[in-house]
Amino acid sequence: MKKIFVINLGSTSTKIAYFENDQCIYKENLIHPAEEIKKYETIWEQFDLRKAALDEFMQTHSIVVSELDAIVSRGGHTEPLSSGTYRITEKMLAQSRSMKYGNHVTDLGLQLAAAYAKEGPVPFTVDTSCTDEFEPLARYSGLKEIERVSRFHALNHKAVARKYASEQNKSYEEMNLVVCHMGGGTSVAAHKHGRMIDGDYGLEGDGPFSTDRACGLPVGALIDLCYSNQYTYKEMKRKVKGLGGLMSYVGETDVKKVEKAAMEGNHECKEALKAMCYQTAKEIAAMASVMNGDVDAILITGGIANSKFLMSEIERRVKFIAPVILYPGEFEMESLGVNTYKALIGINEIKEL
Known part of the structure; x- marks a missing residue:
């Protein structure tokens, strides 16, 4: 044993x-x-x-x-x-x-x-x-000095994608899937025939904001803030990764607590949650475009997938692309x-x- x-x-x-x-x-x-x-x-x-x-x-x-x-x-x-x-x-x-x-x-x-x-x-x-299974075009950032890299929740992405394929009596390698992991951080990736050909690097500023990560900020405004003399280098790194996202807007990373407050009438909490879902839906659609819209299913996993309110907010925006399948928790x-x-x-x- x-x-x-x-x-x-x-x-x-x-x-x-x-x-x-x-x-x-x-x-x-x-x-x-x-x-x-x-x-x-x-x-x-x-x-x-x-x-x-x-x-x-x-x-x-x-x-x-x-x-x-x-x-x-x-x-x-x-x-x-x-x-x-x-x-x-x-x-x-x-x-x-x-x-x-x-x-x-x-x-x-x-x-x-x-x-x-x-x-x-x-x-x-x-x-x-x-x-790293990125295709060449996914590595372009817009600045020659900076290359986009494959960094996200690959472990759970792969596990969920293989699980769904098995449930469909198909192999992971013959399917096109958009997988979205929503936990302490959020990541969305395009899975084309068994390879993660593109995805967002939330830790360093890609994709939708999450519980404590600012992610895709307006670059010009971010540069201005960095050179405003208000924050040190370490403070700025902490601000966008650890004190960003929901933490920045409502001072909390526990989605259950934020959702409870929202359902009890806290407008600030409700708007922040809806904005997080709005950005996540946009990223899902972006990854679908990577595969020319040829998507068998959209899989959403992670702890946040347990929330009916948040999942309904995302599903109503992306269900036109492909069926949305929920895998709450993680594998x-x-x-x-x-x-x-x-x-x-x-x-x-x-x-x-």
Whole structure:
């Protein structure tokens, strides 16, 4: 029997699971209040906070690190990779720590996995956010010095797309899909015949604003703000990634709380939510255009897909393109656990950076 510990860090969540072979035995999703996360200027400062949550889970379920076969984390930022199951190596950790390729709390997940691996289990990651299948035209930004890169929720995108294809008795490789992940961050991508040929890099300013990310800001106004002498470089980075989106408009990242306030008559909260959906719908339509409108389905996943109000706001704007199918929550934990198990028993290739 293979024992596998799964780590999935989100902007405002710590998701944890324990697998025996390909079966999930225990699972938990810890939500961190916005006030708690705001205390930390960088994701690296959250190491003790996140590790305490993992340690408590292990203690509660009598999980011993030295008895684990593997520990797997949702992947962070490195040079572009092909999709697959990767062993976490020092080279991967170094690239992740450098922040050269991006920075997200998933980078901290790699460090946590490596820390636990010192006690025995093999550290892995699967379908990292740096999975790159872009077509050449998708890389143009409008400035020769800046190239658009493939950086988004590749793990859940791939898992949901394959799940939908299987339900249709088709292969992922024969379908055209627009997949939208809405959680702590939002990402939308065009999946053409099994490849993610375009997608938005929300961490660095692409796409619709989300719970705490400003994303597609007017560039001229952003430049003016950067040179206004009101904010330092670090403060501006934090302002657009961590203090942007819903946090900027209503001071909260928990969509359930914001929606509750909206339903109770808070106009500011309702308008902010509708604006977030408006921008998300525009991005879905943009990705449909990448495939000339030839789209089999629009798949919306992530925690926010549980909201009937928000999903109705998006669906009414994009249902003319293709059927809208909801997959509330995420399938990342299953994908991490099962793919790691397959790697341990030789079904999946174990890759290295």
